Amino acid sequence: MKIKIVFYSMYGHIYRMAEAVAEGARQVEGAEVELLQVPELIPDVVLEKSGAKKAREAFAHIPVAKTSDLADADAVIFGTPTRFGNMCAQMRNFLDQTGGLWAKNALVGKVGSVFISSGTQHGGQETTLISFHITLLHHGMIIVGLPYSEARQNTVDEITGGSPYGATTIAALDGSRMPSENELAIARFQGKHVAGIAKKLAGK
Numbered sequence: 315m316k317i318k319i320v321f322y323s324m325y326g327h328i329y330r331m332a333e334a335v336a337e338g339a340r341q342v343e344g345a346e347v348e349l350l351q352v353p354e355l356i357p358d359v360v361l362e363k364s365g366a367k368k369a370r371e372a373f374a375h376i377p378v379a380k381t382s383d384l385a386d387a388d389a390v391i392f393g394t395p396t397r398f399g400n401m402c403a404q405m406r407n408f409l410d411q412t413g414g415l416w417a418k419n420a421l422v423g424k425v426g427s428v429f430i431s432s433g434t435q436h437g438g439q440e441t442t443l444i445s446f447h448i449t450l451l452h453h454g455m456i457i458v459g460l461p462y463s464e465a466r467q468n469t470v471d472e473i474t475g476g477s478p479y480g481a482t483t484i485a486a487l488d489g490s491r492m493p494s495e496n497e498l499a500i501a502r503f504q505g506k507h508v509a510g511i512a513k514k515l516a517g518k
């Protein structure tokens with residue numbers, strides 16, 4: 315049973331979350347978990363100026379996704395930073411190249427799930443998750459969110475991401491906040507939850 319975690323990350327917040335999602339998915343027996351990053355669109359010189367080039371060295375070893383990678387997955391868990399309340403252009407561009415898969419119904423019945431990162435607490439976490447789901451529904455994917463049985467999303471004792479639509483983290487406007495322990499635990503739960511459902515669907 316193949317679980318693919320397909321993400322974009324500029325400064326590493328989503329990458330950190332993706333690793334936690336992968337850890338959770340690996341807890342399900344029989345899960346083959348693969349991390350992939352979607353292709354970059356921003357010129358190197360711009361990445362250099364923003365400090366992203368340095369930050370991205372931490373996950374330079376993660377292979378670049380091809381749309382065909384989605385076709386043999388049992389579940390795909392997508393991770394994106396928020397851009398103006400939506401997914402980032404790199405992820406949009408990747409998904410916009412999946413028309414061929416759509417035409418063949420190649421993703422119909424596969425499990426799809428999303429986690430995200432935003433700069434601020436109310437800067438579009440839920441809109442990014444839910445608007446991402448629309449594309450997955452067009453592909454006929456079975457959307458899996460994050461049930462309230464993962465009670466760590468309910469905490470108000472500390473600032474935390476997490477929502478019934480998917481795991482989230484809050485990076486702070488200057489990117490200084492990395493995912494908290496609570497957010498990473500929620501991300502692990504999502505990975506395990508998705509892999510468990512994919513396993514049941516696969517009848518394995």
Ligand SMILES: Cc1cc2nc3c(=O)[nH]c(=O)nc-3n(C[C@H](O)[C@H](O)[C@H](O)COP(=O)(O)O)c2cc1C
Nearest residue numbers: 323324325326327328395398399431432433434437
């Ligand atoms: C062009 C642009 C638009 C952004 N839009 C938002 C936004 O609407 N809301 C928000 O909270 N953060 C916004 N951010 C902050 C990013 O979401 C944040 O840098 C990202 O979640 C960090 O994750 P990463 O290190 O994995 O890229 C924006 C950042 C950029 C560069």
